[in-house]
Amino acid sequence: MAQAKKLFIKTYGCQMNVYDSERMAEALGASGYVGTDRAEDADMILLNTCHIREKAAEKVYSELGRFKPLKAANPDLKIGVAGCVAQAEGEEIMRRAPLVDLVVGPQTYHRLPAMVAAVRAGERAVDTDFPEEDKFAHLPKGPRASRGPTAFLTVQEGCDKFCSFCVVPYTRGAEVSRPAARILAEARELVDRGVREITLLGQNVNAYHGEGPAGEWSLAQLIDALAGIAGLERIRFTTSHPNDMREDLIAAFASQPKLMPYLHLPVQSGSDRILKRMNRKHTAESYVAIIDRLREARPDLALSGDFIVGFPGETEADFEDTMALVRRVGYGQAYSFKYSARPGTPAAEREDTVPEDVASERLARLQALLTEQQRAAQEAMVGRTVAVLFEKPGRMPGQMVGKSDHLHAVHVTDPRATPGTIADVRITASAPNSLAGELV
Ligand code: 5AD
Ligand code: SF4
Numbered sequence: 001m002a003q004a005k006k007l008f009i010k011t012y013g014c015q016m017n018v019y020d021s022e023r024m025a026e027a028l029g030a031s032g033y034v035g036t037d038r039a040e041d042a043d044m045i046l047l048n049t050c051h052i053r054e055k056a057a058e059k060v061y062s063e064l065g066r067f068k069p070l071k072a073a074n075p076d077l078k079i080g081v082a083g084c085v086a087q088a089e090g091e092e093i094m095r096r097a098p099l100v101d102l103v104v105g106p107q108t109y110h111r112l113p114a115m116v117a118a119v120r121a122g123e124r125a126v127d128t129d130f131p132e133e134d135k136f137a138h139l140p141k142g143p144r145a146s147r148g149p150t151a152f153l154t155v156q157e158g159c160d161k162f163c164s165f166c167v168v169p170y171t172r173g174a175e176v177s178r179p180a181a182r183i184l185a186e187a188r189e190l191v192d193r194g195v196r197e198i199t200l201l202g203q204n205v206n207a208y209h210g211e212g213p214a215g216e217w218s219l220a221q222l223i224d225a226l227a228g229i230a231g232l233e234r235i236r237f238t239t240s241h242p243n244d245m246r247e248d249l250i251a252a253f254a255s256q257p258k259l260m261p262y263l264h265l266p267v268q269s270g271s272d273r274i275l276k277r278m279n280r281k282h283t284a285e286s287y288v289a290i291i292d293r294l295r296e297a298r299p300d301l302a303l304s305g306d307f308i309v310g311f312p313g314e315t316e317a318d319f320e321d322t323m324a325l326v327r328r329v330g331y332g333q334a335y336s337f338k339y340s341a342r343p344g345t346p347a348a349e350r351e352d353t354v355p356e357d358v359a360s361e362r363l364a365r366l367q368a369l370l371t372e373q374q375r376a377a378q379e380a381m382v383g384r385t386v387a388v389l390f391e392k393p394g395r396m397p398g399q400m401v402g403k404s405d406h407l408h409a410v411h412v413t414d415p416r417a418t419p420g421t422i423a424d425v426r427i428t429a430s431a432p433n434s435l436a437g438e439l440v
């Protein structure tokens with residue numbers, strides 16, 4: 001038998017890209033590729049790219065430049081660009097980077113094996129269509145990578161919200177929910193392979209409305225059905241839009257014990273004036289009202305969010321509104337970004353841009369507040385007993401690390417802690433990015 005061909009994938013951006021990369025590796029596994037984590041050894045290199053913020057395309061070109069010597073050394077090496085930059089700039093990449101053999105957008109991954117075969121026969125291939133079919137149903141299944149006890153599962157993709165700053169509706173396309181039966185089958189497969197925690201993924205995951213056995217299912221209905229799978233212990237979902245936070249989903253935080261008390265609910269800004277310009281279609285007050293209802297349902301709920309500072313037209317008073325909202329809500333964790341104009345989005349046309357130094361200074365203030373909240377939330381765990389799903393050995397000998405239900409990294413040194421088990425841990429100390437504890 002010929003030697004197996006080697007595939008190196010580098011993934012940028014969000015968790016959906018991580019999931020997509022796994023599925024692409026699996027699909028190419030069916031064509032005889034085995035994974036490698038050394039680009040130097042690869043017969044095929046795939047960059048799975050992200051377009052969400054600053055200089056995404058430039059990063060791709062400079063990364064491609066680094067592969068030039070590899071291609072010179074191995075003329076059979078094939079190089080592909082996948083993901084959201086591929087979607088946004090496919091033809092341009094082909095023109096600017098002659099060493100690229102293949103460009104594939106996020107909605108055509110099921111065509112990848114055929115494209116790779118064409119590329120191996122000496123062609124260059126581009127596919128950035130938005131086909132109707134469910135790519136996941138059409139992806140061939142290869143040998144599945146061995147994995148830990150946690151996994152991502154894409155249930156919904158794309159976005160119809162058109163926030164004025166965001167490229168996602170253009171790169172990932174219109175909102176599509178996968179049928180519930182397919183998701184349940186995939187979840188059962190994951191659980192059979194030892195997965196104990198599944199994070200349901202979607203750019204607008206709480207807008208999920210997939211085909212169920214009788215009519216459409218909401219995300220809450222899907223979660224309830226998933227919770228019925230024996231061996232699946234924990235369910236999470238990300239990312240959500242405040243306007244799709246339906247009553248049944250809020251209620252699930254009270255009624256469904258397998259749904260973890262952690263929610264990523266981006267608000268972007270605390271100023272109604274800016275929210276309107278962002279086309280968010282909610283106010284600061286309506287967001288806070290949802291948080292209040294969620295906390296009523298699940299008092300120990302930990303919250304996470306996304307923030308953009310320096311959106312065009314943002315004044316000091318607007319920014320202060322964001323700071324006030326953060327103080328009011330109290331986040332366990334959060335992501336904050338300087339606004340970056342994305343070509344093709346409505347906000348990129350605005351001329352009332354905020355000077356770079358002003359945006360940087362605001363970002364620093366916001367991050368100081370968020371970091372302080374994160375530290376306090378973590379510190380508050382010391383002395384408490386939390387359930388931890390152990391995932392893998394830690395850096396120290398004998399150490400095992402896992403995640404608490406609030407998604408804190410927790411490590412213990414105890415031979416009874418093994419990957420895939422959930423155990424109660426008494427937290428003894430808090431470090432900047434993790435907690436230490438002892439099994440009880
Ligand atoms: N500039 C800065 N941040 C952005 N995000 C999305 N688009 C932009 C942009 N143009 C942030 C938002 C979103 C997260 C995934 O990335 O906060 O929730
Ligand atoms: Fe990046 Fe958004 Fe595409 Fe994910 S969906 S890869 S965050 S642009």
